[in-house]
Amino acid sequence: MFTGYCIDVFTDAINLLPYAIPYKLIPYGDGTNNPSGTELVRLITAGVYDAAIGDIAIITNRTRMADFTQPYIESGLVVVAPVKRMNSGAWSFLKPFTRQMWGVTALFFIVVGAVVWILEHRLNDEFRGPPRRQMITILWFSFSTWFFAHRENTISTLGRFCIDSLISSKDPIGYQQGSFTRDYLINELGIQKSRLISLKMPEDYAKALKDGPRNGGVAAVVDERAYIELFLSTRCEFSIVGQEFTKNGWGFAFPRDSTLAVDMSTAILRLSENGDLQRIHDKWLIRSACSRQGAKLEVDRLDLRSFWGLYLICGIACLVALLTHFLMMVRQYIRHYSPELDSSGQSTSARLQTFLSFVDEKEQEVKSRSNRRKLEMASNRNESMDNHSSKRRHIESPPDASNEA
Known part of the structure; x- marks a missing residue:
């Protein structure tokens, strides 16, 4: 008997087809080491298998060998690392910056407010009046600029900054054995092979992250979001840092020009529309609140050097x-x-x-x-x-x- 998230999606989708499809599920791999998804897709072109189902990421070199269905889950690569939790309080909004950073920032906003007052004093009635009123105007202008003018979304920038920092460092990086992540890190990001450490099970992820680079572990683990969310569901001491820096998904693979690929894609879309796809996702991949908490973006404090320019x-x-x-x-x-x-x-x-x-x-x-x-x-x-x-x-x-x- 085979059970799991991908199996449930496959069986529910195939039951929506307008015709019956007899099939037999055959396990792939030796049960100890994680098999290569690219090799599994290659075996379809070799005639060993008629199709492949499972957590198969749809990437470029695989689409050259087989046809894929509509993705049934989005799962781009993310970075997970140990985090230090800080209690939330009334002054939590001050934590992203150091005291020196906040002081210099406040000083510059007051300076800008004074400059604006000088430029507007002779032209704008709102910047005129008794000295006390003009001083209040300067301070209020600085305060409103400080707390109400910053609406830019920096999450994507911080996510890219996180992976760039990981690339420039010399620390070891963990990845899932058999995943396309290794080839992506080497070929696309130029990370040296010697820095990459193969990990099999979630327990290996946790141990390597806890040990850290100094004790034979890793500084971070790069893997697909679906795996990481499941990993974080029971391990709140780790967190996703930044956002996805690739966009891909999982799909079922079929031989070239197979009508089943098109029909199964239609069935997967119907599962998405009627809510069954989300129900299956929540059944297998949502285990506890840690998956939500762990996915939150947390960054280190920014100091003065980060903003001198x-x-x-x-x-x-x-x-x-x-x-x-x-x-x-x-x-x-x-x-x-x-x-x-x-x-x-x-x-x-x-x-x-x-x-x-x-x-x-x-x-x-x-x-x-x-x-x-x-x-x-x-x-x-x-x-x-x-x-x-x-x-x-x-x-x-x-x-x-x-x-x-």
Whole structure:
């Protein structure tokens, strides 16, 4: 008698076919070592078997040898490693960063808020008012940016970062014996063969992970998600780190151009639609809450070195914005106030106080006052010209005839 997740999916699917299919299940392998799925598929092309069912991942080199059904489960490669559980509390949101990281981050947000205030103070009414109100505006702007503006999803990035870190290290990596994982790690990711350690049973996974690289174990195990979720269902001290970095699934293999592959695919889709496929999955692969807890993403704390480039860009942007804004204000100040100051003969301290008052003024008020001053100067100039013209006409007029007499 053969039982299991893949067997239940196969029997339920074949019962949905519109015709009867007699079959006989033959075990493959010696019962001790995990057999190669690629070799099993090759035996179909050799005529040894008419089909192959089981946890056969649909990968490129296998599809060149046989036809596969619709995948009945998604099972990409994931990384599992030991984790240190931390109790959740009121301040759990502070745990991803170190104290130094939080301090520098808070300082930079306040700096950015101050820069925004400087740039908006003369243009935006919301950034004006009494000093206390303006200080609250700066702090609130920084606070809202800190807690409400970060909506990017970084899970995929962190998952890729996890496997990249594993590749760059020299630590041994475990994989399931007979799985395509070994060839993928060597051919696709360029990991040296000497770093790969073959593991057979879930007990081997647990022992190798607990021992660690220093005691002859492994730093992590790379395997298909379905296996790992079943492994984590009873071992809460380990966890999936990141997300899947490959996308594939399991399917049943048939000879090339077999009509059974198409009909079985249709049957598998019907199992998915009526909920039976999920029921079979939950029956065999969901054993306890650990499978849910273990699949959660957990990463190490991030320190200051992880973000120095971001802070450098932020600092340069703020410096450029402030410098540009200051030069524009100086240019505007010289254009509007320099003639008056030169004529009034004010001291340096008085000029500085006048400049600070100018900086605090709203730009619209400065422009309005400048326009009024220009109008007044133009009016005074016209009046002066009119008086001068009238006086000149009076001087140049001919003497009166009665005076000559």
